[in-house]
Amino acid sequence: xxxxxxxxxxxxQVVFVSRNLPPLLGGMxxxxxxxxRVLAKEFRTSIIGPNGCQKYFGGAVVGECGFANLSxxxxxxxxxxxxxxxxxxxxxxxxxxxxxxxxxxxxxxxxAGASICYxxxxxxxxxxxxxxxxxxxCIRRLDLLLVNSENTARLAHTNGVADGKVRVLHPCxxxxxxxxxxxxxxxxxxxxxxxxxILLSVGRLTARKGLQEFILNSLPLVKKSIDNVLLAVxxxxxxxxxxxxxxxxxxxxxxAEQSGMSDAVRFYGSVDDDTLEEFYRVADLFVFPGxxxxxxxxxxxxxxxxxxARGLPSVAFExxxxxxxxxxxxSGYLIPPGNYERFASAxxxxxxxxxxxxxxxxxxxxxxxxxxxxxxxxxxxxxNEVRESRALGNTIGE
Numbered sequence: 228x229x230x231x232x233x234x235x236x237x238x239x240q241v242v243f244v245s246r247n248l249p250p251l252l253g254g255m256x257x258x259x260x261x262x263x264r265v266l267a268k269e270f271r272t273s274i275i276g277p278n279g280c281q282k283y284f285g286g287a288v289v290g291e292c293g294f295a296n297l298s299x300x301x302x303x304x305x306x307x308x309x310x311x312x313x314x315x316x317x318x319x320x321x322x323x324x325x326x327x328x329x330x331x332x333x334x335x336x337x338x339a340g341a342s343i344c345y346x347x348x349x350x351x352x353x354x355x356x357x358x359x360x361x362x363x364x365c366i367r368r369l370d371l372l373l374v375n376s377e378n379t380a381r382l383a384h385t386n387g388v389a390d391g392k393v394r395v396l397h398p399c400x401x402x403x404x405x406x407x408x409x410x411x412x413x414x415x416x417x418x419x420x421x422x423x424x425i426l427l428s429v430g431r432l433t434a435r436k437g438l439q440e441f442i443l444n445s446l447p448l449v450k451k452s453i454d455n456v457l458l459a460v461x462x463x464x465x466x467x468x469x470x471x472x473x474x475x476x477x478x479x480x481x482x483a484e485q486s487g488m489s490d491a492v493r494f495y496g497s498v499d500d501d502t503l504e505e506f507y508r509v510a511d512l513f514v515f516p517g518x519x520x521x522x523x524x525x526x527x528x529x530x531x532x533x534x535x536a537r538g539l540p541s542v543a544f545e546x547x548x549x550x551x552x553x554x555x556x557x558s559g560y561l562i563p564p565g566n567y568e569r570f571a572s573a574x575x576x577x578x579x580x581x582x583x584x585x586x587x588x589x590x591x592x593x594x595x596x597x598x599x600x601x602x603x604x605x606x607x608x609x610x611n612e613v614r615e616s617r618a619l620g621n622t623i624g625e
Contacts, residue, residue, distance in 0.1 A: 435518060
């Protein structure tokens with residue numbers, strides 16, 4: 228794509244800084260990696276990220292910082308960003324999350340450049356008093372904010388961000404055809420899932436995923452109609468997340484025992500990409516019983532889109548950014564928050580009446596809206612928008 232100002236050297240330069248990059252694992256890290264790959268193809272990009280990211284982005288990485296805790300990463304990344312921006316005078320300084328907002332704001336002002344930050348739901352609502360008094364004001368002063376869902380956009384507006392500064396940029400996935408080259412019977416035997424109806428949950432185990440409440444309130448109702456049902460839980464504890472949590476696995480085991488569902492819940496922990504692909508293929512239905520938690524929010528729900536790309540429908544509560552990731556009646560079923568009886572009924576109805584291939588095509592068609600090409604086109608468009616505005620001396624949204 229041709230730059231709007233080819234005569235100006237800084238038009239093709241970006242400094243990207245984020246803790247949420249590989250080798251850390253998770254949806255935010257996958258998104259950060261995709262942002263870097265698109266930016267590096269279109270612009271001369273420098274990347275400042277966590278230890279170990281060098282091997283994922285090669286020569287684009289100019290700085291690695293420890294990621295054991297934020298107290299070491301934040302000052303290290305700020306110093307390295309400020310050291311890098313003079314080399315890319317007037318470049319775009321791009322932060323991968325709200326935690327980078329002070330660094331992005333300071334570095335962009337120092338380099339007389341433009342500032343962009345990608346926001347997830349938690350970047351707005353985290354209850355930490357220091358974050359609310361320091362980071363959020365910096366977020367409000369940035370030139371452009373990209374957000375992962377319409378819900379995050381609403382949260383940004385509610386918390387004082389100028390309406391015109393926000394653009395929705397959904398995370399992207401790789402679209403795949405269902406059942407390609409995979410023997411379902413072999414997978415069922417591999418994971419001891421033969422003759423089981425598989426409900427799949429994928430993601431780091433946090434309270435907002437709502438699995439404890441689902442196991443207590445919905446799964447017993449499902450089992451009354453589908454005796455061979457099994458909830459396969461794929462994902463580990465959120466030990467590296469900003470809102471760290473642990474002990475979720477034991478809480479879920481306790482909930483399964485309390486509800487008499489111990490034989491209907493199985494935990495697989497964190498798995499590699501190939502194994503995750505196999506779980507998507509062998510599952511009968513994806514479940515996403517997210518709940519609203521004070522100071523936490525499901526920003527988007529990329530796993531539901533990943534499931535849809537494999538032709539796997541979802542049943543999900545209509546909370547946070549999940550409605551952006553599940554098209555009701557097309558790629559799954561959206562249930563009013565907290566209605567566990569209706570959630571269970573949707574699962575049973577789909578398994579007993581709608582288990583045919585009728586929904587697979589709708590799932591896959593919906594997932595195409597989150598293709599890498601669409602993601603890249605929009606990201607480059609937004610970068611050019613903020614650069615043009617800065618070059619003309621304008622401020623977006625104000």
